Amino acid sequence: MRLKLIFLLSFLTGYSPIVEANFADSVFRISVNSKMLSAPEVLSLYIQHKSLSSHEQYAGDWLKSVCHENGLHIYEYGNEDANYNFAASLLPLENNLPNIILLNHIDVVDEGDSSSWIHPPFSGYISESEVWGRGAFDNKGAAIMQLFSLLEYKSKYDTIASKYNVTFLAVSCEETMCEGGVEYVLNKYLHDLNPAVVIGEGATELSDLIEAETDDPIFGISIVQKRPLWLHLELSIPTLGHGSVTPLEYACKEMTIALSNLAKKKTRFIYTKENIKILKTIGNEKSGISKFVLKHPRCFKFILSKKLRNKPEIFSLFTNTITITSINSNFRAINQIPNKVSVTLDCRLLPEYPQKKTIKFIQKVLKNDEISIDIVATKGPTMASSIENLFYSHLESAIFESYENVTVIPIMLPNYNDVGPFRSKGIQGFSIIPIELDIEYLKSIHSENERIPIEALFMGAKVYLKFLEISINK
Ligand SMILES: [Zn+2]
Incomplete structure (x- = not known):
């Protein structure tokens, strides 16, 4: 009321x-x-x-x-x-x-x-x-x-x-x-x-996300971000239209097989300066064997990549993600076979990873040359802002003065935001x-x-x- x-x-x-x-x-x-x-x-x-x-x-x-x-x-x-x-x-x-x-x-x-x-x-x-x-x-x-x-x-x-x-x-x-x-x-x-x-x-305080063992706050100032590569896939296969007779090949079936290949394929675990720093910081907040492994990420790459795959929020900082966000056919009726299927993919690339390489990778994994791939939207590679920059240290000091026993680290964001275009113009940008x-x-x-x-x-x-x-x- x-x-x-x-x-x-x-x-x-x-x-x-x-x-x-x-x-x-x-x-x-x-x-x-x-x-x-x-x-x-x-x-x-x-x-x-x-x-x-x-x-x-x-x-x-x-x-x-x-x-x-x-x-x-x-x-x-x-x-x-x-x-x-x-x-x-x-x-x-x-x-x-x-x-x-x-x-x-x-x-x-x-x-x-x-x-x-x-x-x-x-x-x-x-x-x-x-x-x-x-x-x-x-x-x-x-x-x-x-x-x-x-x-x-x-x-x-x-x-x-x-x-x-x-x-x-x-x-x-x-x-x-x-x-x-x-x-x-x-x-x-x-x-x-x-x-x-x-x-x-940018990000808020991080300790929940990284499952830190202490209650002390950890803040991440983002100095770089992943960039979006939005793709549109399309497959056209003209067939006799009636659903009562299943053709050997038709658009919905072939696209399903191709997408299944893509969904099953594991994306590579890639180290960058920023994500290694994140692992080492998480290591500081742990004890025992976890601490040792996280403090030496290069030696334990295989173990870490296996473990982190089950934590998508963290894993997204170590890989180029490919997410299927829509599947559409020119559907008219349940007994009519559509001759066209389109799909959208939201890919997020590590900052300096080439987009051409990602598209080639997707093409290869789909195993179907008939599927066209077009770029819907993308952003150019952006340089990471510098932690030597005066304003980075001012922001860090402001956090130190506001919270007790706080750790501040430079991080990479998995998502793109409006700071990116500033960085592309050579301007230092920090997000938090x-x-x-x-x-x-x-x-x-x-x-x-x-x-x-x-x-x-x-x-x-x-x-x-x-x-x-x-x-x-x-
Ligand atoms: Zn927002």
Whole structure:
């Protein structure tokens, strides 16, 4: 009933009332429609501004107005759906200072099965300890951490003589890699932005993922990422159409056999600088024989590759993955034999692995020369950013100062994100969401019941603020 009332009110006013949780007076607040709101309250409103990929304008207009109301300098880089991007800067971009870019995306994935949500996906419901809704973590939660860090920095320090600018950069359709998002901004406005570094979305605290034996936190700053290679396979075999007589060869059968070959084939276990470092760090967190094996990954390659195959989240950092994501035929009726079958493959390549080699590998494994393979989308190889870079160590220091007994390591991300195009332009990029999240929260990302602990939201903003303080003031 209460939820129904909230919906009705939101229909009438455009905003839902926020469910009041008590935030301490000491909590930093920003101005939204002349009301001073805390980070969870602002995140709740942002979630209520629904923004599925390619429908960013409504939420983008709102977010931009919040940035403007709080005294940031606004630059529009496209202002319609699927091409809605803006920069909100501490100082005018015309000052041409080297710029620390805090990168985030406005778009979210859809809510999935809305009946499985405990609180409606776009309600922005605030409980005692959490903010709920699609985007609460990815990426609206992270954006609010960044925005609050920037505005708190602005309120604490005199920035007139600052050696750096800081820009909150919000872009469209990261989730779908559309052309009107970050690529558009970089192609047209890179010079205006003048980035010294970009900080984008990445992994949260890692110890759950690597099953560490201690409770001490481990953070990974991503310096490189795997790149996508999306493929479309097609097989056409004209046959007599009736399903009552089975032809010797027909498209569904031949494609099934080929895909079965592909699904059964194990992809190679490959070492890179970054993934070896990950193994050694995991080794530090273990004891006994596990520790010894992990600390000497080259000697125990065979054992490790066998063990890690059963842990896809980790194994994906050691191999080029090939995932069959759709199988379609030109189906018309159950008794008609389709003459065409198409398949999509989502392949993710280790950063410097050649895509031609991957396509050849797939061709060979399918064992059917009639199947055509076309590239739907791909990204070029990107250089890893350097851990010698000043901003890497500032980010590391900010984490050291915020958490006790913490380990920080450079990592590779299995997924591609908007930091990649910056790296392709030679700009240093580091990605991380510097918060601790239980595995239950991680499972809710891109799934039902996405939510974020309020404590984590405050903590993330605190780490980013420290990063800005170390980078600019020291
Ligand atoms: Zn994201």
